[in-house]
Amino acid sequence: MVRNILMSGVLLALFGVVGAGLVAFVFQGTADRIAANEEAIMLSSLHAILQHEAYDNDILEDAIPLSDELLGGTDLMAYRAYLGDEPVAVVFTVIAPGGYSGPIRLLVGVEEYGEVAGVRVVAHRETPGLGDDIEVQRSDWILDFDGRSLANPAYNQWAVRRDAGVFDQFTGATITARAVVTAVRDTLVYFEAHRDTVFMRETADEEESPLE
Structure with a gap:
């Protein structure tokens, strides 16, 4: 046994x-x-946000980690595009925390002069048939951010129409649209305050740490 x-x-x-x-x-x-x-x-x-011909660096290798409340939290990234040594644009990974069914993960591209290059939804859990109109495959709503800046519209008009802003909301899904609009606006605010730091390339002996 x-x-x-x-x-x-x-x-x-x-x-x-x-x-x-x-x-x-x-x-x-x-x-x-x-x-x-x-x-x-x-x-x-x-x-989908930046034309490949607009930059000549390896945008994946030229990414830096970020951590900031305006961008939605920690463990975020900034993918920086350069033409030669001149900055062209940056694409931020952003979390919109105020979605109806949870956080909405976005990519927000910003041109070096402060205009939105494009916005795309990476992941969300919004209601199918309502909140999922934030996806470019479902509607062209997300394209309305292209070319926008903190001056177009004015800061207090970065809101959905129900909140006296300029952006359309979705029937039955205003919360979803509001969360995305706020996240894109806050990304522009972050970029305006940290532009030089975001585009600064680190030297080999500098310690890599998330921007705050």
Whole structure:
């Protein structure tokens, strides 16, 4: 009886080791492919906002981490575009915390002179058929931000029409539209206050840390 129990224990341990090894092997074999796919998806999203011909740097490599309440929190990124050594634009990852069903993750592109280059929704949990009109595949509402700035419209008009602003809301989903409008406006405010810092390229001996 004792021998059978010991044999069962050994077999279970052996199966555990083999199983863990197989999982590690599969993960190691697919990790690079997953990372490459994620980079390709991000690059495609960035190109939906910025024309590739407008810059000549590796925009994924020229990204810096950010952390700021105006942008929605921590673990965010700024993808910086340069032509030669001249800044062209920056695309921020932004979180709009006030969505109806939770945070809305955005990419907000800003030209170096402060105009919106484009906005795209990365992820959300808004109600299908109502709040999902923020997706460019569903409607052209998100395109109304293109070319906007803190002067167009004036700061107090960066709101949906129900709040005396200039942006349309969705029937039954005003909260969703309001969250996105506020997030884009706050991104422009952040950019205006941190433009020089955002575009400053770090030297090799400088410590990389999130901007605050």
